[in-house]
Amino acid sequence: MTTHQPQPAVPGPLPVIAPQGDFDEDTLPPLEAQVREAVNAHGGLILDAANITFGDSTFLRLLLATHQEADLRIVAPSPAVTRLISVVGANRVLHIHPTFEAARNT
Numbered sequence: 001m002t003t004h005q006p007q008p009a010v011p012g013p014l015p016v017i018a019p020q021g022d023f024d025e026d027t028l029p030p031l032e033a034q035v036r037e038a039v040n041a042h043g044g045l046i047l048d049a050a051n052i053t054f055g056d057s058t059f060l061r062l063l064l065a066t067h068q069e070a071d072l073r074i075v076a077p078s079p080a081v082t083r084l085i086s087v088v089g090a091n092r093v094l095h096i097h098p099t100f101e102a103a104r105n106t
Helices: 029-042 057-069 079-087 100-104
Strands: 021-023 044-048 052-055 071-075 095-097
Touching (some): 029 044, 029 057, 044 100, 052 057, 057 071, 057 079, 071 100, 095 100
Parallel strands (some): 021 052, 044 071, 071 095
16 A cells, blocks of 8 residues: 655745635635645745635635645735735734735745
8 A cells, every 4th residue: 555645845935826806615726726736845835815806714714724734925915805814813823924025035
């Protein structure tokens, strides 16, 4: 029986993912796949959240789960994302940065 061992993260700069639009239970899977790929390959990612117009609880769950298992840096969240994470107090635990430069230098 062969067991699958996760590949070690590649050192270096974190990849940037810049999704656009609304993210809910139906539209989240492609973004979730991108996030998982970045986490598996690099140990984290920078999420450009400026063009996310809506996120529901499944989107919030993805952010929190990714934060717990990897280096997630959120850059310039849109008003919709800011509102979502603030309502539940996640802004106190997530790593939110105003600019890419700030996120990369963390």
